Amino acid sequence: MAKIVPKRTTLLQKLAYILKPFVVYMLVKTVAMLLLAIIIPSLPITGVTEWVERSSHQLSAVVNGVASLAAVCFMLNTFLIEASTTGEVDIDKSIPRQFASFLQTDFVGNRTRQKTVGLVLCALLGITASLALNILIELAAAAMSGAGNHMLDSEKYEVVESIQYSVPIWLGIVLYGIVSPIVEEMVFRGVLYSRIKKFYSAARAVVFSALLFGVFHANLPQFLYGTAMGVLMALCYEYVGCFAAPVLMHMSANIFVFLMSGASAFTEGLITPPWCILFVVLSAILLFFIRNDSDNK
Numbered sequence: 001m002a003k004i005v006p007k008r009t010t011l012l013q014k015l016a017y018i019l020k021p022f023v024v025y026m027l028v029k030t031v032a033m034l035l036l037a038i039i040i041p042s043l044p045i046t047g048v049t050e051w052v053e054r055s056s057h058q059l060s061a062v063v064n065g066v067a068s069l070a071a072v073c074f075m076l077n078t079f080l081i082e083a084s085t086t087g088e089v090d091i092d093k094s095i096p097r098q099f100a101s102f103l104q105t106d107f108v109g110n111r112t113r114q115k116t117v118g119l120v121l122c123a124l125l126g127i128t129a130s131l132a133l134n135i136l137i138e139l140a141a142a143a144m145s146g147a148g149n150h151m152l153d154s155e156k157y158e159v160v161e162s163i164q165y166s167v168p169i170w171l172g173i174v175l176y177g178i179v180s181p182i183v184e185e186m187v188f189r190g191v192l193y194s195r196i197k198k199f200y201s202a203a204r205a206v207v208f209s210a211l212l213f214g215v216f217h218a219n220l221p222q223f224l225y226g227t228a229m230g231v232l233m234a235l236c237y238e239y240v241g242c243f244a245a246p247v248l249m250h251m252s253a254n255i256f257v258f259l260m261s262g263a264s265a266f267t268e269g270l271i272t273p274p275w276c277i278l279f280v281v282l283s284a285i286l287l288f289f290i291r292n293d294s295d296n297k
Helices: 011-042 048-054 056-073 076-083 095-105 113-146 155-164 169-197 202-216 220-240 244-260 264-268 273-295
Strands: none
Touching (some): 011 048, 048 056, 056 169, 169 202, 169 220, 169 244, 202 220, 220 273
16 A cells, blocks of 8 residues: 655645745846846947946846846746635636736735725835834944944945935836835745745744745845834735735835935934834834724624
């Protein structure tokens, strides 16, 4: 008689199942970025090399966005299976048609008044939480630097920041306000969070997926920011019960931070403990109402 071996019972089996889509995403994205970095300067266009050198930061931002879109296509089917809320995925349809159907039926789900209110609150939470965390990190960095500790002074973060804010406003909104939130939410909430929840409690899934999201950003300031925001976005996903919730929170946070980066005189005035406390309290209130709204469905 054939021996029946239960699937995914060991920690290693569970980790492999959870992390496989993420590993595929990162590998494809890295390869895509390398290929684009080789192909673009080699295009038979007069002056392309000089243009690449002059526009290196803006080009890096665009290449990262294009590579992210290419990579997420390789895990699109997995995402559709994990994020579907209305039943089985129609395998007779092509992947693009399945995704279009998901946007129509599962992205928001059942459109009720409570869900609409919850989605609006998630978008507002993205703004208040991003402000609170940015102010908190700036205050912590200043305090640590004053004490001779430069742990939060990251050269890599400064490079990332210079690349992000080198693009025109319209392109920044497209890349950081639309492309990045959709792709990252598909990976971290749509797939990783959903898969972790199959083996562990929602609380553990929130924490583990948020930590992975923080590590993904690869520098300490963004790790702290990304982990905290990852917790909030996972909670929005859990409470509101549709994929639109974390996406809207992510979009509003990214767009607001990107636009505020051009108003340095105004933002510098916010880097004070009272403002930090205010935005933390507002974020807690919004999260309370998001959860309360979900309990009243």
